[in-house]
Structure formats: C-alpha cells, structure tokens
Amino acid sequence: MSNTDKIKEDAEARTSKKYVRTFIFSMRIGTAVEKLHVITKAMMIIVLSVIALYMFDEVPPDIYGLALLILIVFSLLLVARVGKYLVTSYLALALPVLLGEFIWWLVFNRNLPGSPTYIYAWPGFLPIGLSTLMFILTFGLVFIKTRKITSSLVAALIVWYIFIVPGDLDTSKITTWFTFPIGRPIGLLTSSLAEMVAVSKAMGFAVLIYTSFLFLLTTRDTEIAGALVQLKASFKQAFFVALMFRNLNLILLDYENIRIAQRARGAGIIRKSIFSRIIDLAYISVPLVATMIRRATEMGVALYARGFEASTKMTQYKETKNLTYMDIIIWIIMIGLLIYTVVLHQSITATVMRLI
Amino acid sequence: MAPIIEVKNFSWRYPAFVGNQNPYALDGLNFQVEKEEFFGIIGPSGAGKTTLCYALTGIIPHVFKPQMGKEAEDLKGEIYAFGQLLTKVETVYNPTTGKNEAKIMGMKQTAPRMGLLLQDPENQFLRMDLLHEVAFGMELMGLPPDEIEKRAKEALEIVGLSSLWPMADLIHPSELSGGQKQRIAIASFIAMRPEVLILDEPTSDLDPEGKLSIIKAIDNIRKEYKLTLIVVEHNPEIMLKYADRVLALDKGKMIAYGTTEEVYKDVKLFYEHGLYPSDIARIGYESNLKYNQRVPFDVDEALKAMSGITPNFSNVNLNDEIVKGEKEIINVNNVNFWYEDGTHALKGVSFTIHEGEFVGLIGQNGAGKTTISRIIAGIYKNYKGTVKVLGIDIRDKKIADKIPMYVGYVFQNPDHQIFMRRVYDEVAYGLKNIGLSSSEIEERVRDALTSVGLLEKIDEDPLFLGKGEKRRLAVASILAMKPSILIVDEPTTGQDFRMSEDIMNLMGELNKHGTTILAITHDMTLIAEHTKRVVVMYQGKVIFDGPTRQFFADQDLLDKAAIIPPLAVRLSHAYRQHIDRNAPMLINVREWVQALKPAIKIKAE
Numbered sequence: 036m037s038n039t040d041k042i043k044e045d046a047e048a049r050t051s052k053k054y055v056r057t058f059i060f061s062m063r064i065g066t067a068v069e070k071l072h073v074i075t076k077a078m079m080i081i082v083l084s085v086i087a088l089y090m091f092d093e094v095p096p097d098i099y100g101l102a103l104l105i106l107i108v109f110s111l112l113l114v115a116r117v118g119k120y121l122v123t124s125y126l127a128l129a130l131p132v133l134l135g136e137f138i139w140w141l142v143f144n145r146n147l148p149g150s151p152t153y154i155y156a157w158p159g160f161l162p163i164g165l166s167t168l169m170f171i172l173t174f175g176l177v178f179i180k181t182r183k184i185t186s187s188l189v190a191a192l193i194v195w196y197i198f199i200v201p202g203d204l205d206t207s208k209i210t211t212w213f214t215f216p217i218g219r220p221i222g223l224l225t226s227s228l229a230e231m232v233a234v235s236k237a238m239g240f241a242v243l244i245y246t247s248f249l250f251l252l253t254t255r256d257t258e259i260a261g262a263l264v265q266l267k268a269s270f271k272q273a274f275f276v277a278l279m280f281r282n283l284n285l286i287l288l289d290y291e292n293i294r295i296a297q298r299a300r301g302a303g304i305i306r307k308s309i310f311s312r313i314i315d316l317a318y319i320s321v322p323l324v325a326t327m328i329r330r331a332t333e334m335g336v337a338l339y340a341r342g343f344e345a346s347t348k349m350t351q352y353k354e355t356k357n358l359t360y361m362d363i364i365i366w367i368i369m370i371g372l373l374i375y376t377v378v379l380h381q382s383i384t385a386t387v388m389r390l391i
Numbered sequence: 392m393a394p395i396i397e398v399k400n401f402s403w404r405y406p407a408f409v410g411n412q413n414p415y416a417l418d419g420l421n422f423q424v425e426k427e428e429f430f431g432i433i434g435p436s437g438a439g440k441t442t443l444c445y446a447l448t449g450i451i452p453h454v455f456k457p458q459m460g461k462e463a464e465d466l467k468g469e470i471y472a473f474g475q476l477l478t479k480v481e482t483v484y485n486p487t488t489g490k491n492e493a494k495i496m497g498m499k500q501t502a503p504r505m506g507l508l509l510q511d512p513e514n515q516f517l518r519m520d521l522l523h524e525v526a527f528g529m530e531l532m533g534l535p536p537d538e539i540e541k542r543a544k545e546a547l548e549i550v551g552l553s554s555l556w557p558m559a560d561l562i563h564p565s566e567l568s569g570g571q572k573q574r575i576a577i578a579s580f581i582a583m584r585p586e587v588l589i590l591d592e593p594t595s596d597l598d599p600e601g602k603l604s605i606i607k608a609i610d611n612i613r614k615e616y617k618l619t620l621i622v623v624e625h626n627p628e629i630m631l632k633y634a635d636r637v638l639a640l641d642k643g644k645m646i647a648y649g650t651t652e653e654v655y656k657d658v659k660l661f662y663e664h665g666l667y668p669s670d671i672a673r674i675g676y677e678s679n680l681k682y683n684q685r686v687p688f689d690v691d692e693a694l695k696a697m698s699g700i701t702p703n704f705s706n707v708n709l710n711d712e713i714v715k716g717e718k719e720i721i722n723v724n725n726v727n728f729w730y731e732d733g734t735h736a737l738k739g740v741s742f743t744i745h746e747g748e749f750v751g752l753i754g755q756n757g758a759g760k761t762t763i764s765r766i767i768a769g770i771y772k773n774y775k776g777t778v779k780v781l782g783i784d785i786r787d788k789k790i791a792d793k794i795p796m797y798v799g800y801v802f803q804n805p806d807h808q809i810f811m812r813r814v815y816d817e818v819a820y821g822l823k824n825i826g827l828s829s830s831e832i833e834e835r836v837r838d839a840l841t842s843v844g845l846l847e848k849i850d851e852d853p854l855f856l857g858k859g860e861k862r863r864l865a866v867a868s869i870l871a872m873k874p875s876i877l878i879v880d881e882p883t884t885g886q887d888f889r890m891s892e893d894i895m896n897l898m899g900e901l902n903k904h905g906t907t908i909l910a911i912t913h914d915m916t917l918i919a920e921h922t923k924r925v926v927v928m929y930q931g932k933v934i935f936d937g938p939t940r941q942f943f944a945d946q947d948l949l950d951k952a953a954i955i956p957p958l959a960v961r962l963s964h965a966y967r968q969h970i971d972r973n974a975p976m977l978i979n980v981r982e983w984v985q986a987l988k989p990a991i992k993i994k995a996e
Contacts, residue, residue, distance in 0.1 A: 045556065045557040048558065049561075051558075052558045054732075255519070277518065280519060281518070281519060284519075284565060289807065296808040297810065298770070299800045300810070300868065301795045301796065301821045301825045301872060303792070304795065304824055321811065322809050322810060325809070333509055333515070334517065336450055336454070336509060337509060337514060337515040340506060340507040340580075341502060341503075341506075342500065342531045342583075346532070346533070348533035349531050349533050350534060350535060350539070351536075352526045352539040353526075353560065354523070
C-alpha cells in the first residue's frame with residue numbers, strides 16, 4: 036500500500052468515530068463547538084454570567100437581552116449535538132430550580148410598581164374543557180408507555196394543572212366549557228413589574244446553568260492539561276490536575292461496580308426507610324476506600340516506572356490545541372456584547388423596541 | 392558477559408507501623424539476570440513476586456522506604472543493575488549527630504532504562520486518551536515529537552492495536568476493554584525502548600489466544616531491540632516456550648532457580664508450593680511417563696514418550712451424561728442487547744439450564760459472556776427477548792426486584808464485594824437485606840462459612856484475608872442467600888494453581904449437593920476438568936451448546952471460537968492424528984492418567 040493510500044485509509048478510519056467522551060456523556064466530533072478551545076469556553080461562562088447578572092439587575096430587566104443569551108447557549112448546545120443528553124438528564128433537573136427561582140422572586144417582590152395582576156394557584160372552580168381533555172390524553176399516553184397507574188396519574192395531574200391556569204383567564208369560554216365552584220380562589224396579587232423581574236431572574240439563572248452545562252457536556256478532560264500549559268503552568272502541575280480527573284473517572288467506575296455488587300447482595304429488595312438507605316450508601320465506602328488506596332499506590336508506582344520523577348527535559352507532543360477562527364468569532368461576539376451592555380449601558384430590549 | 396541485574400543475599404520486609412514486625416517479604420535472594428534473556432519469575436500468591444519487581448526497579452527502597460532507624464534490619468543485601476549499585480544499606484558517619492547511621496545507597500531512578508508493567512492495567516492508564524498514554528513516557532524522556540509519533544505508531548502495531556491509531560487522540564480510557572488497556576500499557580513501555588522490561592502478570596486480563604500472541608510479540612521485540620525481559624507469569628506453556636531461565640519463589644524464599652527445563656521438571660516441587668505445572672508434565676508425573684529421564688513438557692515430547700506404550704483407554708470413564716433435574720432454572724430465549732455506544736453485544740442468544748447442572752460459559756474476550764450473565768442477574772435491563780428464572784419472566788413484577796434471591800452472582804473482583812469489617816457480618820449482610828430473622832441468619836451464615844471452609848475466620852476482618860479466602864468469602868456471601876443458580880465470573884483470575892483448584896473443587900462440591908452453577912472462565916483446563924457441558928459464545932452468538940468433550944473434539948469449532956484447548960486435549964488430537972485415529976477423545980489430566988498409568992506399569996513390569 037502506498038503512503039498516500041495509507042493516509043487516506045487512516046483519515047477514513049478516523050471519521051468512523053462519531054462521538055468523543057467529555058466530562059459528562061459525549062459530543063459529536065467535527066462540530067464547531069468541538070473545535071472550540073477550552074479557554075474560549077471558560078471565558079464564555081464568565082462573560083455570559085456577568086452580562087446575565089447585569090441584565091436582570093437593570094430596572095426594568097433586559098428581557099430580550101436575556102432571551103438572546105439563552106438563544107446563544109442553546110444554539111451552541113444544539114450545534115454540539117448534546118441535546119439528547121440535556122433532555123434526558125440535566126434539563127429536567129434544572130427546570131424545578133428555575134421554577135423555584137421564579138416563584139421566590141414573585142412572592143417577595145410583589146410590591147414593585149406596575150399594573151396589578153392576579154396569579155391564581157386555584158381559581159375557585161373546577162374547569163371542564165381543554166384541561167380535562169389534556170388530563171385524559173396525558174394519562175392515556177403515559178399509561179400505554181409505562182403501564183404504571185401512579186406515574187400516569189401524576190403526569191396527567193401536572194399537565195391538567197398547567198392547563199387550568201390559562202383556563203381561568205379565558206373569559207370567552209373557548210377552552211373552558213363548564214365550571215363547578217369548588218373552594219375559594221387562592222391567588223397572589225402582584226404587579227406587572229414583579230412578574231417581569233421574576234421571569235428575568237429565572238432567565239438569568241438559566242443562562243448561568245446552561246452555559247455551565249455547555250462547558251461540561253462539550254469539554255474533554257484531556258483538554259484541561261493542555262490549556263493549563265498554555266496558561267503557563269508547568270507540565271507537571273498541569274499533569275496532576277489531569278490525573279485528578281483520571282482518578283475521578285476510576286472512582287466512578289469502581290462506585291458503579293460496587294453498587295452492582297451491593298444490589299446482587301439484596302440491597303434494595305425490601306423497601307427500607309431513607310435512613311437505612313443512607314446507611315447502605317455508607318457501606319459502599321468500605322470497598323471504595325480499600326480500592327482507592329490500592330489504586331493510588333499503584334498509580335504512584337506506574338508514574339515512577341515511566342520516569343516521572345527523574346524527568347528533567349520533557350517535551351510536549353500534541354498536548355495543546357490552537358485557537359481557530361471559531362474561537363475568534365466567539366471572542367468577538369462575547370467582547371462585543373460585554374461592551375454594548377455592561378460598558379455602554381445599552382439595553383437589548385430597548386434597542387429591539389427602537390428597531391421595531 | 393556481566394549480568395544486567397545481580398541480586399546478592401537480598402532481604403526486605405515492609406515496615407510495620409503498629410504491632411509486631413512483618414515477616415520478610417523477600418528472604419535471602421541470590422540470583423542474576425543475564426543481558427537479553429527472557430527471565431521468568433513464578434510463585435504462588437503471596438510469594439513476593441510483585442515485591443521482587445519493585446525491588447528490581449528500585450521502587451523498594453527508594454519510593455517504598457524502610458522504617459526510620461530500622462533500615463539495616465528491614466533491608467539486607469544488595470542489588471546491582473547495569474553494573475551500578477541500585478540498592479544497599481550502608482552505615483555512614485553523620486557529623487551532625489556524631490553517630491554512625493544506616494543510609495540507603497544506590498541509584499534513585501531506573502526509568503527509562505528499566506520499565507515496570509503492573510498487573511492491573513487500569514491503574515497504569517495515567518492519561519485521558521490513548522495517544523497521550525502511549526506518548527507520556529517518551530515525553531518525559533524528552534524525545535522530539537516526530538520520534539514520539541513514529542514510535543507510538545510502531546508500538547501500537549506491535550501490540551496488535553494499529554487499527555486504533557487514526558483516532559488515538561479521541562479514545563477515552565473508559566472506551567477500552569481490560570485486554571486493550573493491557574496491550575496499551577505494554578505499548579507505552581515498548582515505545583520507550585528500555586533495556587530491561589519487567590512485566591508483572593502482563594496478560595491476566597487476556598484470553599489464552601490474546602495471551603500467547605502478546606507474549607510472542609514482546610519476545611520478538613526482545614530479539615530485535617536486544618531487550619532483557621523479566622516476566623512474572625503463571626502460565627507454564629508461556630514459560631516453557633519462551634523463558635530461558637526461571638526463578639521460583641514461595642513466601643519470599645527462592646525454591647528453585649535455573650534453566651526453564653531444570654525448574655519445570657520438578658513437578659513434585661510445583662505441587663508442594665501450589666505452582667502451575669503444565670498439563671503434560673502433570674500427566675507425565677502422575678502416570679510415570681518419561682521423556683529424556685524427565686517429565687515431558689509439550690505434546691511432541693509426550694507423543695515421543697508414549698511410543699511403545701498403548702494407553703488403556705477402556706480404563707477411562709468416558710461417561711458424558713449430564714446429571715440434571717427436570718426443573719428449568721434459567722431459560723434465555725433470543726436475547727439481543729446493544730450497549731449505549733451502539734455495539735450489538737448479543738445477537739439472538741438462547742440456552743436453557745436445568746436444576747443441578749454445572750455449565751461452563753466460554754468464549755474470547757468480548758464474545759458476550761459477561762453481558763448475558765449480567766442480563767440473567769437482572770443488572771442490564773434494556774435487552775430484547777425473554778429471560779426466565781424458574782419459569783417466570785424476570786421482567787415480571789413478582790420477581791423483577793428480587794432477582795438476587797434467585798440468581799446469585801459472584802463478581803470477578805472480590806475487593807468490590809466486601810462491605811463489612813467482620814466475616815460474619817459480611818455473610819449476614821445479604822441475609823439482612825432480604826429480611827430474614829436473626830436465628831435464620833445465624834444458621835445460614837454458619838452453614839455457608841462451613842461449606843467454603845472459613846468458619847474459623849468468622850470474627851476476622853475480611854479486608855485482611857488472603858486473596859483466595861476473599862474469593863471464598865464472596866462465594867459464601869452469595870451462597871447463604873440460597874439462590875437457585877450461582878453465576879461465577881472468572882473465578883480463577885489472578886489466583887495461583889492451588890487456589891484455582893480449590894475454588895473449582897468447591898464449585899464441584901456445591902454442585903454435587905444440588906447447587907446449579909454457571910461458570911464464566913478463560914481457563915480451559917478447569918473447564919475440561921470440571922464441567923460436562925459448555926455454552927460457547929463468539930461475537931455475541933452461541934455457536935455451540937453441548938458436551939464439553941464434543942466441543943473439544945471439533946477442531947473446526949475450536950478455530951471458529953478462537954479458543955486454544957488445554958494441552959490434554961491437544962495431546963488427544965495429536966494422538967488421533969499420528970497414532971490411532973479411533974482413540975477416544977480424552978480432555979483432561981485425570982483421564983490421560985487413567986489411560987496411561989496401568990499401561991506404563993505393565994510395561995515396567
């Protein structure tokens with residue numbers, strides 16, 4: 036085989052690998068986000084967080100600005116093709132936090148100026164209409180999928196509750212056909228500005244949370260050492276940071292195996308109190324610590340055997356990643372946004388309104 | 392030619408921080424390793440093999456130091472490497488204290504001239520991608536990037552992983568199997584081109600074929616690069632084929648030292664110290680079959696030794712009838728399984744295991760053995776097809792959460808399965824989890840510990856038990872839960888000959904008393920000696936399910952499954968090919984001894 040054929044074949048073999056492991060889960064190889072430098076991503080977290088904090092502290096809050104930041108973060112998540120991991124794990128985890136944030140700000144800021152608005156937790160009647168249909172539909176769908184009555188009922192109730200809120204605002208009776216008075220209305224008198232503040236706080240925190248996810252979902256642990264070297268840390272220091280990640284990886288692996296072994300010993304067969312379950316978790320520490328000590332000792336030996344201590348004149352082979360045009364674009368956008376909003380005190384909402 | 396390593400009267404004991412002094416882990420060793428030779432080290436568990444590897448590289452005493460003030464007692468004798476002093480404790484005058492003090496002398500660092508590869512490849516994978524793992528040692532040596540790239544590529548080719556080269560920088564350690572990691576660890580050292588390479592059981596995670604191919608590759612490098620190899624390995628076939636000289640240790644003492652032939656011909660010594668003799672040597676020793684005044688070592692020698700002797704095959708019990716009950720314990724039907732990365736690990740696997748059977752589940756690394764057994768044990772749930780335990784689908788709510796009560800799974804690594812600090816509590820842990828009364832727990836714990844022979848250790852701390860004892864404790868902990876079937880995953884990996892025999896005899900005993908057993912193993916000798924039925928897997932499919940003898944008799948099937956049969960089987964194949972085409976297929980040492988012993992006795996008389 037000629038040399039060019041070999042190079043071609045190697046390139047083809049490389050494209051057969053589609054995804055690469057990151058801190059959590061994996062990302063698609065070859066996307067613009069995969070090519071981004073880790074320092075760019077770290078800078079992006081800082082800049083977007085600063086702008087978001089600034090935007091929701093403005094009076095009135097810069098809602099369009101925050102929406103723009105969310106749009107940027109979500110677009111990058113989609114470009115990296117990590118959407119499926121986001122949906123199956125952290126999106127769901129982050130939503131209750133953001134909802135909590137929203138309610139917190141609404142409850143404690145309702146004296147803000149603006150037109151008074153009622154937000155109902157319960158309208159004082161049971162609406163029959165779209166919400167009822169949604170209840171039946173959700174229950175049916177979830178039950179077909181899971182065959183579990185309790186889960187289906189919980190899901191149906193959540194959807195139903197979401198749909199009675201627009202129902203009680205619906206004066207033209209399009210979505211609510213009949214009503215049965217039950218109890219008294221429970222609600223909160225608040226103001227339009229308070230609502231806006233609460234929405235903006237939730238949006239701001241969404242920016243903070245999802246940029247961090249973007250970093251974790253699209254950064255490889257191996258990039259950290261290279262970045263630290265570029266930031267003028269010595270290679271040995273950078274290597275120790277990387278070794279920490281490797282250890283973390285091993286601990287997770289051991290934890291997983293030990294947990295499986297614990298289940299095989301009947302942990303989880305009988306429903307136990309939370310306290311007993313915590314104790315079960317604590318028992319994991321016996322094999323985990325024993326394994327960790329053994330691993331740490333052997334890693335020390337492995338380092339010595341490679342000549343880590345003796346090395347005085349080490350070279351670097353493909354340790355660092357260069358900045359690409361994509362990094363430069365992101366830097367320009369970030370710095371531009373920072374100057375426009377924070378330095379020049381411009382509101383994106385105001386700018387959009389002007390343009391419209 | 393001066394030896395490359397010289398060990399003179401060397402003793403070492405690990406410092407004891409509390410209580411009594413530890414015994415000497417290495418005790419009065421005297422030997423030399425010649426330049427460019429393949430030097431083997433053998434010994435049962437706890438013999439001091441790994442400690443010796445540490446001493447030969449200078450890790451002992453320059454990293455693992457002796458106790459302060461006790462240097463001269465903890466470490467005696469001296470070691471020389473490359474003609475220079477590596478380790479010695481000397482008494483020197485300390486002008487500040489005005490006293491004579493013991494001081495450790497010698498080279499502090501042997502890398503990169505000497506490389507050491509440890510048993511667990513996971514702990515030696517120091518970087519987060521394959522490319523840098525192989526490059527790391529060379530980076531530390533300060534080699535130019537071009538040279539690093541050239542050597543890394545070459546090293547991966549040598550260990551048979553050149554297909555991973557194009558994407559080496561994209562491969563995370565968690566994407567590699569244990570066997571691949573072991574090959575990469577070997578590649579990392581090969582690339583550094585040390586003068587001496589010490590390998591401590593380098594192939595324990597590999598299947599027999601992988602083992603032989605990797606050792607062959609390393610031996611080729613030895614010749615090409617004038618490398619000296621020191622290899623700790625249990626497998627007698629590897630030693631007999633490749634090693635020039637061998638050192639045998641037990642409890643830190645040298646029990647044999649000489650050419651491979653000199654050491655391996657003393658089968659009695661091997662039995663006494665729990666070492667692995669080759670199957671052929673065992674046949675020779677037990678039936679008094681001689682080749683050149685010693686036991687034969689391989690198939691050719693055994694055939695030559697057998698000339699003029701007609702084995703008495705009628706003396707061999709060739710009954711392959713499988714003792715089994717009517718009840719179906721496990722029924723696996725058309726099971727398919729995909730890993731998250733899309734690998735189609737099981738492709739329509741089906742088999743049934745009846746009450747009282749002892750089945751061996753075999754196949755190459757990655758054939759799907761562990762995957763299917765983990766599905767049966769209820770660990771992996773996203774499979775297609777059906778798995779029934781005692782006739783009930785394991786997805787059925789009645790048993791879905793209670794599978795551990797029916798299927799007992801003994802994992803490969805006993806260190807991952809010890810949750811308590813007392814042997815009694817350890818066995819009782821599972822029983823408490825299933826909510827038994829304390830009197831029932833007490834009774835079951837004692838029964839289980841009695842059946843594995845650990846009753847006298849009932850109050851000890853499991854973490855301080857020996858390797859073999861930990862393994863037996865793990866079996867007892869599962870056994871006490873009285874499952875309908877016991878699945879044991881690689882019960883003999885990392886164990887010496889005596890412990891392997893011990894654990895398999897225990898399985899045999901349990902089976903005789905009614906326990907149904909599914910054993911997953913690479914050790915074909917154990918399969919041939921203990922199981923009457925095998926399920927053979929290859930690339931996610933079952934390619935054979937039937938009597939062990941029938942499987943070993945079929946050369947095409949063995950080739951297809953890429954399984955190297957044990958030496959006793961290969962002797963049968965050779966016998967049938969060269970001497971008697973109609974001879975029965977004997978598959979283990981016991982059967983060959985039954986056939987040969989009376990014939991040799993008659994000839995002698």
